[in-house]
Amino acid sequence: MKISSNSVIEGPAFIDDNVTIHALSRIHAGSNIGKVCKIGGEITNTIIQDYTNKQHDGFLGDSYIGSWVNLGAGTVNSNLTNIYGSVKLQLYDKIIDSGQTFLGMIMGDHTKTAINTKFTTGSIIGFACNILLTSTPPKFIPSFSWYSDNLTRAYDIKRELQVAKRMMARRNKKMTRNGEKVFKTIFTLTEKERKLHDN
Template sequence: MADGRVVAFRGEPPAEWISGTHLPENGFHKVDAPQNIGRLVRYTWELVNAMNAENAAEARDLRPLGQIQGDVHPAAHLIGAGEIFMAAGCRVSPGVVIDATEGPVVFDEGVLVGANAVIEGPTYLGPGTQIKPLAHIRGSCFGEQCRVGGEVSVSIIQGFTNKQHGGFLGHSYLGSWCNLGSGTETSNLKNNYTNVKVQVGSDLVDTEGLFVGLAMGDHSKSAIGTVFNTGTVVGVACIIFGAGFPPRFIPSFHWGGSEKLTPYHLKPTLVAIRAVMARRNQKLSKGEVEALTWIHKNRMS
């Protein structure tokens, strides 16, 4: 239990619990459940806000901090090396600054960092991720095989997503297989310093926070020069383009921007997704196709 809600359970025997799609009506009346076993995350901004503390704790619990197994150029600078872990196969170019003053920095296997990039902890870089030259990364978490450039602050980027070019991404959450075009910018703070409100389906939710950026679903993309307002939500498999701020809530499988949003078809979207994934030697699974089909059918919610 967390915040009075069931977040996990284990049934005996297992078959009684996994048959069908609904829990048995009388499944919990005899269960003694431990209370408040952890933090309940309901929205992407809550996950982003919790990330740095969790990143730091996990790094100290699970990684042999202070070990540098990769290739670090002599002209790179490691500040707080005792709080840095670098796995084998990593390469750090000249002029790079890795600063663990504010928290651990963890490099998983095969991370490449271009010249003169700055990486500040607590930060996690997933396997095979590439940090482009002159990038500035602060307090963020990237999945496997990401390509990241420009300025990224307090953001989560899931695996195989590209933000290769200049532009600011702050207090944001990007799903897998997203691509932000050159010059894409996100606002994470309102000019009047009031709480950010985010549209979640038909509800407008007060985040109770000042800093909330972009939440973007899997396989969505932005064109060059796209600008996202504070607390914008973009669904799955969207393509955003055009001048001005697009709407702050964009349903899945839509194309367009500030002037017009147009629903897009499932089949050509799947063709494009397969082409993108093939470039990274990945394949779209049957389960993913089923999930995308369901999302397309229910895309207006």
């Protein structure tokens, strides 16, 4: 583990092996950071799984972030509504009351965000998405979605597999056949959800 100067870590918190904490980072109580992550900015009460990059400034609170995620500089999430009420989630076409006052976002593995991406309270972002919006993304983003200012569509699975393999190679890891099967299975299981793009 490498912890750079002027970083603050407030316990209880867990930081796994081979994690890099960049200078001026603030990691608050309740945070859990998996192995081989690169961390910067402010994190509170958030789980970040292995091999994920959040290297730059930006706030993550009360959130769950999967493995092999890359969050662009300035990516932030809201974890509290302006009316201090229970956070509501959208799961496909259903609205669910979480019963929680503080709830940030849930983000699946292999998702990427552009710089200055702003997620609203209780966002759910699927597996292998690419989010390039200057405006606030929708609260529910289906797996294998490509969101930009002028285009919303399904993310081509062959292209996303290439990106995932390229990212894994940067950490001396190789995509297994079972790993590819996971991609293909999730793509198939979430096909109905991506029909939201047609609306």
